[in-house]
Amino acid sequence: MDLPVILKLDALTKQFAGQAAPAVDQVSLVLHQGDLLGLLGPSGCGKTTLLRLIAGFERPQHGTIDLAGHPICDGPVWVPPERRDVGVVFQDYALFPHLCVLDNVAFGLKTQVRRGKLAAGQIREEATRAIALVGLQGFEKRFPHELSGGQQQRVALARAIAPRPSLILLDEPFSNLDVQVRLYLRQEVRDILKGVGASGIFVTHDQEEALSISDSLAVMRSGQVEQFGTPEDIYRYPSSRFVAGFVTQANFLRAERHGNVWKTVLGSFAVDAAAPAAAIAELMVRQEDLQLRPDPAGNLVVRDRQFLGREYRYTLTTATNDILYARTATRDRLEVGQTVTAQVDLNQPQMFAMS
Ligand code: ADP
Ligand code: MG
Numbered sequence: 001m002d003l004p005v006i007l008k009l010d011a012l013t014k015q016f017a018g019q020a021a022p023a024v025d026q027v028s029l030v031l032h033q034g035d036l037l038g039l040l041g042p043s044g045c046g047k048t049t050l051l052r053l054i055a056g057f058e059r060p061q062h063g064t065i066d067l068a069g070h071p072i073c074d075g076p077v078w079v080p081p082e083r084r085d086v087g088v089v090f091q092d093y094a095l096f097p098h099l100c101v102l103d104n105v106a107f108g109l110k111t112q113v114r115r116g117k118l119a120a121g122q123i124r125e126e127a128t129r130a131i132a133l134v135g136l137q138g139f140e141k142r143f144p145h146e147l148s149g150g151q152q153q154r155v156a157l158a159r160a161i162a163p164r165p166s167l168i169l170l171d172e173p174f175s176n177l178d179v180q181v182r183l184y185l186r187q188e189v190r191d192i193l194k195g196v197g198a199s200g201i202f203v204t205h206d207q208e209e210a211l212s213i214s215d216s217l218a219v220m221r222s223g224q225v226e227q228f229g230t231p232e233d234i235y236r237y238p239s240s241r242f243v244a245g246f247v248t249q250a251n252f253l254r255a256e257r258h259g260n261v262w263k264t265v266l267g268s269f270a271v272d273a274a275a276p277a278a279a280i281a282e283l284m285v286r287q288e289d290l291q292l293r294p295d296p297a298g299n300l301v302v303r304d305r306q307f308l309g310r311e312y313r314y315t316l317t318t319a320t321n322d323i324l325y326a327r328t329a330t331r332d333r334l335e336v337g338q339t340v341t342a343q344v345d346l347n348q349p350q351m352f353a354m355s
Contacts (some may be wrong), residue, residue, distance in 0.1 A: 087160030321332030
């Protein structure tokens with residue numbers, strides 16, 4: 001059973017003056033209560049602009065936005081940002097440097113008081129509650145410069161969730177943090193949002209982050225949503241060469257059609273009904289789909305090996321000097337310079353037209 005729709009975008013379009021193409025182009029999306037939507041795409045594809053439209057910092061030329069069943073942007077209907085019931089966490093934290101943690105978090109609550117949604121006497125209690133939620137109890141009197149980057153970003157999150165908004169928008173919130181902090185904070189932020197039942201949109205250009213944190217995922221390209229689905233579906237069944245390359249970071253092998261098979265440098269694969277009609281196409285082979293084995297007569301050479309803890313990532317070259325990447329368990333270590341054979345395990349070969 002689907003929970004109620006919290007956010008509905010219909011054909012949302014924003015073109016900045018002097019730009020040849022819209023930054024956000026006919027975007028339609030639906031987000032259900034309590035879900036975390038990942039917005040993934042390369043730099044410049046319109047992610048921030050889409051968040052700013054939802055937050056009300058930008059006004060679209062076309063399209064509509066419904067929040068919790070009410071239009072907040074629809075032709076003449078225009079609800080300004082401070083009345084939108086949306087919390088925002090930016091990449092650079094945007095904390096007030098002259099205010100302590102408690103006052104930073106209380107700031108957004110003052111708007112609630114002005115709008116008659118909260119009694120002035122409750123500000124302190126509500127701010128303290130939000131600070132505890134992000135694990136910063138005891139830090140109320142600290143100033144931003146007395147906190148680490150990860151702690152500052154938690155304060156920004158506390159400030160966004162304190163007014164209990166219908167929707168939280170997070171724009172690349174971890175990109176200024178080092179990788180260790182980023183890894184645990186992303187899980188923590190997901191837990192915090194899930195714990196309070198918040199609905200959120202999480203922008204990132206990092207595919208692993210998007211896959212790991214999102215309930216549903218929208219992959220954007222040039223202002224448009226190229227694919228929308230669960231992280232699993234998008235990873236397993238990318239709908240285009242662009243999504244396949246960006247999300248799965250797969251290898252693409254040149255494939256020549258010979259009757260009922262595609263011939264590639266790593267063997268032949270059956271042609272299925274959905275295959276492109278062309279005589280030449282590209283076969284997607286994920287890095288984990290390659291099983292490598294030492295073989296003096298093999299047609300691949302190991303050029304580099306990276307140790308990633310649980311697995312190795314190998315760089316290989318083919319006889320035609322194309323580069324392939326493979327990830328394998330660390331128990332089977334291959335040496336740089338070694339000649340190997342790859343067995344490719346594909347349930348369902350996925351072909352894309354040549355790009
Ligand atoms: P992303 O967040 O995915 O990196 P943005 O939404 O920031 O992308 O930008 C999308 C496109 O819109 C880019 O081409 C960018 O240069 C352009 N853009 C963003 N903001 C403005 C603005 N205020 N004025 C003009 N162009 C803008
Ligand atoms: Mg951006």
